[in-house]
Amino acid sequence: MVENRPILSVVSHLVLILGVVIVALPIWITFVASTHDAVRMTQVPIPLLPGSHFVENFKETLFGTGLSSSAGAPVWRMLLNSMTMALMIAFGKISISLISAFAIVYFKFPFRMGFFWMIFITLMLPVEVRILPTFEVVANLGMLNSYWGLSIPLIASATATFMFRQVFLTIPDEMLESARIDGAGPMRFFWDILIPLSRTNIAALFVILFIYGWNQYLWPLLITTDSDMTTIVVSIKQMLEAAEQSPKWNIIMMTALLAMIPPVFVVVAMQRLFVQGLTETDK
């Protein structure tokens, strides 16, 4: 809009600045806290300007083990755990949904719609609802305290299957017919045509699913008893509950800061594809 109304610009800038402050202040405080020593963080008022202990805190957090009374794993290990889990969930969900959507859209087999609705109904059964039976199954399979146990129960996705189904339905039938005349078999069509055409949707979904996996709290808490397998999100909470100690805010905040980096990186890195997915209309 091209308009020149000074008052309107001032007001809209104020609203925007207010929004930025509301979103950014907690992050700023997290950052500031991670740059002071433990003693400063217990004093009132809390500091609002960065201190000089950033490198020190960074080293202690990432490689040290003295986070709490329990002999916890170093934070780099937890970051690795979280990263592995989130990637396994994201890739697993995408591959399984792509293949099931492919089957549902392009193949005729008995009870096709039945299967589709069965997948769809699992939307009503998130982890929280089926947590006891799922735990039982995972425990019996001996997958407690393993990456498989962390990711496999979360790997099936009705939402992603449904989304890919919708994407495939928008691809004109002539594309398939043309590929058939060119001599492409079903898997060839899948790799050469469908996957490249859903590229932007895959990227968008990867962003969402990676963050979903990264933020998992309840499930990892339940099935990891070995501190070597703890994920970063769970560990932040555990640090707060360190028995008979005042929480080391500088270390906790540094951990929180580190926990934020991978999701931010994924969003920033995928943003280009994400936007392309929204603007590209040719199918």
Add this chain to the structure above:
Amino acid sequence: MATITLKDLVKAYGDTEVLHHVAADIQDGEFLVIVGPSGCGKSTLLRMIAGLETVTSGEVSIGDRMVNKLEPADRDIAMVFQNYALYPHMSVRENMAYGLKIRRIDKGEINRRVEEAADILELRPYLDRKPRQLSGGQRQRVAMGRAIVRDPKVFLFDEPLSNLDAKLRVQMRLEIRKLQQKLGVTSIYVTHDQVEAMTLGDRLMVLNGGYVEQIGTPIELYDRPATVFVAGFIGSPAMNLITIEARENQLELPNGVRLEGGSDLGKVTLGIRPEHLESDGTGLIRVTAQLFEQLGANTLLHGVLESTDCEIIVSLPGHVSAVAGTVMCFSVQAQNLHIFDFQTGKRIEA
């Protein structure tokens, strides 16, 4: 290069038969156009030949081989689709090469063929572009190029020009015809546009409601339509079709005027092409003018047969105009009268 034989071809979806016992022989190198109104089954027929639809009964043969059960890829055909169906994520070169790549043809050979086709179609400057960076006509040519590089026995076209604007359509029509003559590949072309059909085809197959009405050269269809449907469908503006009484070797028009011709047939349909009505001042066919369409080279007169509500279109050479309501007289030569059975719609030879 190959002949195509359709033998007693039937297509049914459940209990509904949409194509009824279609039979045709298409010669080697011939350009056959299948034409008909939408929903007449022409695309279905083409897709059965391509192998994209199953055959309910009957036989499709390409060359000497019965291909009913073969996959499209094994029939040695190439097809051009209405919306081109180019792969949007591949460059023009990759689009054209894809079918060859799947057939594991040597890379050098693929390049040679793609570039050869690109030269024929004047696509060389665009080889590395994506389809979305091309205009409609260029996309159309890429779709043709994809067919050419395969060097198939048969080209199949499914309304390839209907997404283009009128001017480009005329131009591409000529290009398709020239290309087909140059390559000499047997081709089947589906369209609903009778002008396109007339100009492109060596022969035309007119389909209506799943039945073949007539197969013949454009001029045969124009001069001697076998049924009322063909008479009304081929030619623009459409033939005037009037229900009349034929008795005592005379044709009685609805307003009582009698023309020489016909025999004792009773109720029949009389067809007269708008361009065969000649204005001579003394003719027996008197038309009350309602509207004149000035087309420049000729004028279309829309009117009704005097003292009836039977609509008549007359094509007059040059510029003509008159006040609405004027009565004009026309005559028509006996050999330009078409007579059809009122019940069956079949042509009755004089």
